[in-house]
Amino acid sequence: MTKIALTVNGSHCEADVEPRLLLAYFLRDELDLKGTNVGCDTTSCGACTVLLDGESVKSCTVLAVQADGCAVTTVEGLAQGDELHPVQQAFHERHALQCGYCTPGFVMATVSLLKENPNPSEAEIRDGLEGNLCRCTGYHNIVLAVQAAARAGA
Amino acid sequence: MISTAFEYARAATVDEAVALLGRDEDAKLLAGGHSLIPALRLRFSRPSLLVDIGRLDDLRFVREDGDRLAIGALTRHAELVRDPLLTQHCAVIAEAAALIGDPQVRHRGTIGGSVAHGDPASDLGTILLTLDAELVARGPGGERTIPAAEFFTGPFDTALEHQEMLTEIRVPKATGTYLKHVRRAHDWATVGVAAARVDGRMHVGLTSMGPTPLRARSVEAALADGASPADAAAHAADDTVPPTDSSASGEYRAHLARVLVRRALERL
Numbered sequence: 001m002t003k004i005a006l007t008v009n010g011s012h013c014e015a016d017v018e019p020r021l022l023l024a025y026f027l028r029d030e031l032d033l034k035g036t037n038v039g040c041d042t043t044s045c046g047a048c049t050v051l052l053d054g055e056s057v058k059s060c061t062v063l064a065v066q067a068d069g070c071a072v073t074t075v076e077g078l079a080q081g082d083e084l085h086p087v088q089q090a091f092h093e094r095h096a097l098q099c100g101y102c103t104p105g106f107v108m109a110t111v112s113l114l115k116e117n118p119n120p121s122e123a124e125i126r127d128g129l130e131g132n133l134c135r136c137t138g139y140h141n142i143v144l145a146v147q148a149a150a151r152a153g154a
Numbered sequence: 155m156i157s158t159a160f161e162y163a164r165a166a167t168v169d170e171a172v173a174l175l176g177r178d179e180d181a182k183l184l185a186g187g188h189s190l191i192p193a194l195r196l197r198f199s200r201p202s203l204l205v206d207i208g209r210l211d212d213l214r215f216v217r218e219d220g221d222r223l224a225i226g227a228l229t230r231h232a233e234l235v236r237d238p239l240l241t242q243h244c245a246v247i248a249e250a251a252a253l254i255g256d257p258q259v260r261h262r263g264t265i266g267g268s269v270a271h272g273d274p275a276s277d278l279g280t281i282l283l284t285l286d287a288e289l290v291a292r293g294p295g296g297e298r299t300i301p302a303a304e305f306f307t308g309p310f311d312t313a314l315e316h317q318e319m320l321t322e323i324r325v326p327k328a329t330g331t332y333l334k335h336v337r338r339a340h341d342w343a344t345v346g347v348a349a350a351r352v353d354g355r356m357h358v359g360l361t362s363m364g365p366t367p368l369r370a371r372s373v374e375a376a377l378a379d380g381a382s383p384a385d386a387a388a389h390a391a392d393d394t395v396p397p398t399d400s401s402a403s404g405e406y407r408a409h410l411a412r413v414l415v416r417r418a419l420e421r422l
Contacts, residue, residue, distance in 0.1 A: 002162050019162035019204065020194070041155075043192055044340070046258065055232075055261040061191045062262065065162050066184075066208060113257065130339045131256025 004068040008033070009077030017064045023057075024048040026064035027074055035075040035104045039133070046132030049105040049112075050074050056112030058131070075104035078111070086154035087111050087145075096145035098136035106132050110146050114154050122147070157194035164206040168213075168292050168321055174205040175317045176294060183207055183319060185228055185267030188259050213266070213321060216240055221327055227266025227320040232257070234265060244285070246330030246350055250277045253332065256340040266320040269305070272312045272366070275342035279306060280367040281332060284348040284359030287325045293318040306366035328352050331421045333414045334361070337401055344401045345410040347390075349418035356419070363394040363411055370394075373415055383419035390415035 001016040008031060015030055027033045027050065039047030041060050048059040051073040078085035084092065087110045097103045106129065113120065113128040120128060125146045126139070134142065165171035175181050182201040184190055185208055193199040207213075213226035216237045223244055225234070234240060234251035241248050254260055254268070254277055268278045269289070282289070287302040294317050305313050314320065330350025334343045346361030356377045358370040372389035396407035 018159065020157045020159055022191075041195070043188070043255075043259065046256070049258060052261075056258045057262055058258045061188060063162075063184075063187065063191065065164075066187065066206065068164075109258065112261075128257055131258045133339075 002065050002068075004065055006067050006069060007071040009073060015064075019063065019065050021064045022060055023050070023052075023062040023064050023067050023072070024059035026067075027059060027072070033074050033076050037101055037104055039101065039105075044133065045102065045105070046109060046129075047102050047105040049108040049132065051108060051112060054112070054115065056109045056131075073108070073111075075107055078107070085111070086152045087114070087149045090145040090149035090152060090154070091142075094141050094145035094148055096138070096141040098134070098138040102132060102134045102136075106134070106142055110149060111154070113146070114150055118153075119150055120146070155195050155197060157191075158197060158200045160194075160201050161203045162206065163203065164209060166209070168207075168210065168319060171205050171207050171210070171319050172292060172294055172317055174203070175319070178203045179316060181205055183267075183270070185270075186230060186262040186264045187267075188255070188263040189267060189271035189273065207319065218243070219324070222324050223327065225265060225323045225325065227270075227322060228264045229266075231255070231260035231263045231265070231268075235260065243327040244325055244330075246285075246328065246332055246348065247278070247281055247325065250281045250332040250334075250346075250348070253277060253334045259340070265323060269323070270312060270314060270320050272306060272308070272310045273342075274306075274309050274364065274366055275362045276367070277332065277334060277343060277346050277361055280346055280348050280359040280361040281330075282323065282325070283367045283369060284330070284350050284352075284357045285325045285328055286352060286357070287323055289320055290322040290324065291315075291318040292321050297321070299324075303369075309365045326352055329422065330357075331418050333418050335410050335414060341401075345396075345407050345414060347411065347414035347418045349415070349422055351422060356422070358390075358415060358418070360390070360394060360411055360415075363391070363396045363407060365395070368394055370411075370415060373419075377419070384416055387412050387416035387419060 039045035181203040372392035376386035391408035
C-alpha cells in the first residue's frame with residue numbers, strides 16, 4: 001500500500017491505496033463520488049473525465065498514486081452550493097443530454113476546453129471534445145450548450 | 155481489467171530512476187502512463203515495480219541549441235502543441251502532437267514515453283525518424299546519444315537498455331508536415347506520413363507501414379533525382395510491410411501511403 005494525500009473538490013484527503021488502483025475507482029469507491037462514471041475503461045469514451053490540477057484527464061488511465069499531491073475536481077465539485085457552474089447550467093438549459101451517462105465527462109471536458117480556449121469555434125468545440133463519446137449521439141445540443149457556456153463566460 | 159499488482163516508487167531525479175530500475179529486471183518506467191497503463195490493464199505488461207518519473211519537471215522543456223532544438227523527454231503532447239519555439243522552428247512536431255489521441259490524452263502523454271513505448275503506430279516516432287533526431291539516454295554508465303535510425307528496433311522494442319532512461323530529444327530546425335489517416339476520432343494512425351526538408355534534402359517517413367516507423371527511401375531517392383511529387387509518391391509503399399488488421403488491409407495501407415505522400419510533398 002502507498003500513502004497518498006491530495007485535494008479533491010477543495011477538501012484535503014489522505015488514503016492508503018494499492019499502487020494499481022485507478023483514480024476513477026479511488027474517487028468512486030473510496031470517496032463515494034459516483035458522479036465520475038466509468039464507461040469503456042479503455043481511455044476511449046471520456047465518461048470518467050475529471051480535472052487533475054485544472055486539466056482534463058481520463059481518470060481510468062491515471063493511477064491514484066499519480067494524483068498524490070495534486071488537486072482533483074470532479075463534477076460534484078463544480079456547483080457553488082445550489083448554484084450550478086455555468087457549464088452545468090448551459091447543459092441543463094440546452095438539454096445537452098439524452099441518457100445522461102456521458103454528461104459528467106462532457107461537462108468536465110468542457111470546463112477544461114473553455115479554460116484553454118474561452119471562445120472556441122464550432123469546429124474547435126467538436127475537436128476539443130473528441131475524447132468524449134455520447135452513445136445516444138446527442139452531440140448537437142452538447143455543442144450548443146458549450147457555445148452558450150462560452151457566451152456566459154464559463 | 156485490473157492490472158497485476160506491482161510496487162510503486164517515485165523518482166526525484168534521473169539518477170534515482172536509473173538506480174530504481176536496477177533493482178529489478180521487471181521494473182518499468184512510468185511517465186504520463188498513456189501507453190503503459192492501458193497495457194497494464196490488458197495485462198500485456200506485468201511489471202513488478204513501476205518507477206514514476208512523471209514529476210521530473212526539469213525534463214519538461216523545449217530549448218534552442220544553435221541550429222537545433224532540444225526537447226525534454228517528459229514534455230507533454232499538449233505542451234508540444236503550443237510551444238512557441240517548435241511552432242516557429244519545427245512546426246511539424248507541434249502539428250503531429252495535436253493529432254495524438256484527444257485533449258485528455260495530450261494533457262498526460264509525453265514525447266519520451268511515446269517513443270520509448272516503440273509502438274509502430276506512434277506519430278512522434280515517425281516524426282523523429284524523418285527528422286534524423288538524436289535521442290539522449292541516461293544509464294548507470296552515463297549518457298549516450300542514439301540516432302533515431304538506430305532507435306526503433308521492432309514492434310514495442312527500442313535500442314534502450316533495461317536500465318536506461320530517455321532524457322532529451324534533439325531535432326534540427328526544419329520545415330515539414332504530417333498527414334494522418336484515421337478511421338475514428340482519437341484513433342491511432344491507419345497510415346501516417348511525415349515529410350520534412352532537412353539540410354536541403356526531402357525526408358519522408360511512414361507510420362503503421364511496418365514493424366517500426368519507416369523512411370520511404372525510394373521516394374527520397376526519386377526526389378533527389380528530380381522526380382515530381384506525384385512520380386516520387388508512387389514509390390511510397392516500396393520496401394514496406396504494411397500490416398492487415400481491423401483498421402485496414404495491407405493493400406489499402408499501401409494505397410493510403412502513396413496518396414498521403416503525394417499530398418504531403420505537394421504541401422511543402
